[in-house]
Amino acid sequence: MPETFQLIPIAAQALRSRPIEAQRVSRVPWSQAAHQLAEGRLTLLGLWASPSAVSMAVLDGAHHLGLLRVDARRGSFPSVGRLHPAAQRLERTIADLYGIIPEDAPDTRPWLDHGCWGLTHPMGETAPQPEAPGPYAFLPVEGESLHQVAVGPVHAGIIEPGHFRFTVQGETVVRLEQRLGYTHKGTASLMAGAPVARGAQLAGRSSGDSTVAYAWAFAQAVEAATATQVPDRALWLRALMAELERLANHLGDVGAICNDAAFGMMLAQCSVLRERVLRTCDLCFGHRMMRDRVVPGGVAQDVDTARVQALVDLVAEIRATLPSLVALYDKVASLQDRTVSTGTLTEALARRFGAGGFVGRAAGRNFDTRKHLPYAPYDQLQFRVPCRSEGDVNARIWQRIEEMEESLSLIAQILARLPSGPIAVPLTPPDASREGLGLVEGFRGDVLIWVALDNRGRIAHSHMRDPSWFQWPLLEAVIEGNIIADFPLCNKSFNCSYSGQDL
Amino acid sequence: MRKFLIEGLTHRPLTEPAPGPADPALEKLGLQVQSAQHQRLGRSLAIRMVDAGSCNGCELEIHALSNPFYDLERFGLRFVASPRHADVLLVTGPVTRNMVEALRRTHDAMPDPKWVVAAGDCAKDGGCFAGSYAIAGGVASVLAVDLHIPGCPPAPIELLKGLLVVLDSAARA
Ligand code: SF4
Numbered sequence: 141m142p143e144t145f146q147l148i149p150i151a152a153q154a155l156r157s158r159p160i161e162a163q164r165v166s167r168v169p170w171s172q173a174a175h176q177l178a179e180g181r182l183t184l185l186g187l188w189a190s191p192s193a194v195s196m197a198v199l200d201g202a203h204h205l206g207l208l209r210v211d212a213r214r215g216s217f218p219s220v221g222r223l224h225p226a227a228q229r230l231e232r233t234i235a236d237l238y239g240i241i242p243e244d245a246p247d248t249r250p251w252l253d254h255g256c257w258g259l260t261h262p263m264g265e266t267a268p269q270p271e272a273p274g275p276y277a278f279l280p281v282e283g284e285s286l287h288q289v290a291v292g293p294v295h296a297g298i299i300e301p302g303h304f305r306f307t308v309q310g311e312t313v314v315r316l317e318q319r320l321g322y323t324h325k326g327t328a329s330l331m332a333g334a335p336v337a338r339g340a341q342l343a344g345r346s347s348g349d350s351t352v353a354y355a356w357a358f359a360q361a362v363e364a365a366t367a368t369q370v371p372d373r374a375l376w377l378r379a380l381m382a383e384l385e386r387l388a389n390h391l392g393d394v395g396a397i398c399n400d401a402a403f404g405m406m407l408a409q410c411s412v413l414r415e416r417v418l419r420t421c422d423l424c425f426g427h428r429m430m431r432d433r434v435v436p437g438g439v440a441q442d443v444d445t446a447r448v449q450a451l452v453d454l455v456a457e458i459r460a461t462l463p464s465l466v467a468l469y470d471k472v473a474s475l476q477d478r479t480v481s482t483g484t485l486t487e488a489l490a491r492r493f494g495a496g497g498f499v500g501r502a503a504g505r506n507f508d509t510r511k512h513l514p515y516a517p518y519d520q521l522q523f524r525v526p527c528r529s530e531g532d533v534n535a536r537i538w539q540r541i542e543e544m545e546e547s548l549s550l551i552a553q554i555l556a557r558l559p560s561g562p563i564a565v566p567l568t569p570p571d572a573s574r575e576g577l578g579l580v581e582g583f584r585g586d587v588l589i590w591v592a593l594d595n596r597g598r599i600a601h602s603h604m605r606d607p608s609w610f611q612w613p614l615l616e617a618v619i620e621g622n623i624i625a626d627f628p629l630c631n632k633s634f635n636c637s638y639s640g641q642d643l
Numbered sequence: 644m645r646k647f648l649i650e651g652l653t654h655r656p657l658t659e660p661a662p663g664p665a666d667p668a669l670e671k672l673g674l675q676v677q678s679a680q681h682q683r684l685g686r687s688l689a690i691r692m693v694d695a696g697s698c699n700g701c702e703l704e705i706h707a708l709s710n711p712f713y714d715l716e717r718f719g720l721r722f723v724a725s726p727r728h729a730d731v732l733l734v735t736g737p738v739t740r741n742m743v744e745a746l747r748r749t750h751d752a753m754p755d756p757k758w759v760v761a762a763g764d765c766a767k768d769g770g771c772f773a774g775s776y777a778i779a780g781g782v783a784s785v786l787a788v789d790l791h792i793p794g795c796p797p798a799p800i801e802l803l804k805g806l807l808v809v810l811d812s813a814a815r816a
Contacts, residue, residue: 256740262776293745296724298692298705301742322741323696326777341771348700348796392706405647411710412657418707428798429700468644639698 145172147182149204150577156360156515158367159574162195162209170210171218173198178223183494184610185579186588187220187230188603189238191264195603196220197577197588199494203512207577212240219245226493226610233643237328238264249277252321252642262329278317281307286314289624293322300638304627311623316616323642331602336362336436336567339599343589344431346604347640352378352385353582354589354604355434360515360578361591361602362436366568372559374438375516380451380554381421381430381439382580383547387458388417388429389583390540390547393635397537398469400628401478409465413458420454423447438564448555455552462548466541476534483618483630485531493614496607497585499634502539503531509581521553531618533633543583570597584608584637606640657711661718662804687719688810691729691753695746695782696772697736701763701796705733708806713799720806726752731809732759732786735796737769738779750786758809761788762802764795 148163165173176182177198185197185205194217196208210217219242221228231242232251239261255273259266281288286307293301303319327346331339343358344351356378363370395410418428424447425433433440443451469475485495487504495505506527510518526542528535570593578589585607594600615634619627694702708715715721723729726749738746750759761782764770768781782788792805 252741254741256743257776258740259776293742294693294726294749298694298702298722300694300697300699300702301745322745323694323736323739324741324777325696325737325739325772326775327772329777330772330775338771345698345700345771345795348698349703351700392703396706405644408711409647411707412712415707415710415712422798429703429796431700431795464646468647472644637699639696 145169145176147173147198147200147204147206147208149200149206152204152513155205155513156364156576156578157369159365160207160577161575162207164209164211167210167218170196170208171223173208174218174220174223174227177220177227180491183491184220184224184226185494185586186590186603186605187227187234188590188605189234189240189263190592190601191238194234194240195590197590203507205513205577205579215239216241216243218243221245221247226613229613230609237262240264252324254321262326263332276319278305278319279315281315283309283314285309302638306624306627308624311625313619313622313624313627316619316627318612318616320612320638321642323639325639325643327604327643328602331599334599336593336597336599339591339602340434340436341432343604344434346643347584347606347608347637348429349389349637350385350582350584350587350606350640351429351431352381352434353580353587355432356382357578357580357587357589358591358604359434359436360580361576361589362567362593363576364578365574365576365591365593366570366597368437368565368568370438371562371565372517373442373561374563376554376558377439377441377443377563378434379517379521380443380551380558381425381433382582383550383554384417384421385430386583387544387547387551388414388421390544391417393632394469394537394540397479397533397629397632398475400632401475403472403475406465406468406475409461409468413461413465416454416457420450423450435564437567438562440564442563448558451551451555455548455555459548462541462544469537469541478626478629479534479537479633480532482533482626483622483633485614485618487529487531489614489617490531493610495585495610495614497581497583497611498536498539498543499585499611499614501525501527502535504529507586509579509586513579515580517554521550523550533629536633567597570595573600582607584635584640585611604640604643606637608636608638608641612636612641658714658717659712661807662800686810688730688806688813689721689723689728690731690733690806691723691726691749692733692735693746693749695734695736695742695766695785696739696778697763697765701735701765704796704799704802705735705762707799708802713803715803715806718807718810720810726750727754729753730757730813731806732757733762733806734759734782734786735762735766737765737772738782738785739777740779741777743779743785746782746785758789758813759786760805760809761791762794762797762805764793767791767793770795
């Protein structure tokens, strides 16, 4: 009888609190899981390699998470991307870094490896780079009166590097192809063999705008692997920082999106509020972006009553100002003209790619790890996960506005109910090699971090999956049929991380 | 919108006074610039920013320089889109090997005289990413650096102090 794949979900209580064990499957059920991804019965949460195996995190329809693993000691594994396009860039990455080949993969071009490292497969069987590779083979485009516009890696603004190849007909974009990997820093190689504290430092620098979310997800992963129980106050302070981070990013982005539609006033007003948030964070946590404040075992900094009051005042100020900014956005017709029905993401595509964060939620994929794979203290807090269906730039702006309102309410609740007690505990030393998984809802979406510790408590292997992995490809889709002048607007409304996806 | 415009006319601006004399450490790092160049530039510098592989934290604080509190442009410092219009190349991040060529080409495209400012701990020597196969090193491993502004990321006020040092040394004959 042929094997049939049946997902064995990780129990909700075990996720993030106990070491996890992957569901080891052979090649046939692995491919069956890939079919289920393609059929939409499962959603891909992550796909990564370690030197001898390939692992895949998936979510079923009832939001149960499973971790599958297939052996790759022969140097290959059955491609998931062959059936499910959302996996393709992740598989190209596995091939680049480990030399593990996805069999029958539709796209065998390198992704992060631009031929500049001087070596191949840095995480697997390394060999010196044979020769300088030829130019990257962009997908061919055929048709009448088409021309191409190449942008990047160095862009006109203050923005991370990446290359965009537009094929346009007149002003209309027929196809966008992205080429990323310019900020690849080889973080996973630095993590391998490193102590946990160093890992936390690196995790917090994967995508600077999400430093709290990353540090928290990393902390969750090692705390799960070591079955460490973190004190309540630490968890609440983490959530406080995470919501402040969400608020600051949404404020900055809403202003920047409007600025890309030449409405500078909104940027000026939003950037004032953003600066106020960052200054209050600096006052309360000793760093404007709260970097290195979430540490494995707890948090690095407590807040006293004066600081709690400063945060209460901040919430009051933003609550007093935000409605007039929202009204400003709502009432300027020339601005709406640019954002409404621009860069529309369909719900079907958002679901297929498992797009998280405001990108998914603005297009009808209602998923938020704080709600659907909950972790403390969110299970004890009142909040709504806004969701809408239009999927255009306008929807993403409204989505962010509503998420800011929820964050303000969460911050107020946390400040009112902050439990007392210690803010950190030492990690329980592991007795054997163990794995843990962390999942945190950052401002951009769900950050997934997998860590395998060795029996001395050092990091053996790790993987950090930025939400952008499942959002970048959608940006290629939504720009199609829009005018090229609207690209900055679409791009900013997604605001995917380059550094986070480049690893 | 009227409300915001009226407020803009009736309220004092949020912009804060310029930071005092830069701290001696920065001063010491100040640039040696030939007098002929100062005269040509006056008190204005155009800055081209290149992210050579940062985590994007440094960019966020560079963005903040343009908010009403710091208002970079009042000093005659402004960001430009093309390296051909730039006097200063502001570089962040550990320089990834994938970015070496783009960084070098951007610098090559700038007219003389030009300065290179490296911002952030990573830009100094690769920071916490140093030693990776994918990292070439700090900015100095690719270009001659005139000034380094430390921090992870440097706070806007530190960036401002650093850029004013560049401006001052460019203006001082
Ligand atoms: S210095 Fe810090 S903020 Fe800047 S790129 Fe490096 S890690 Fe990111």
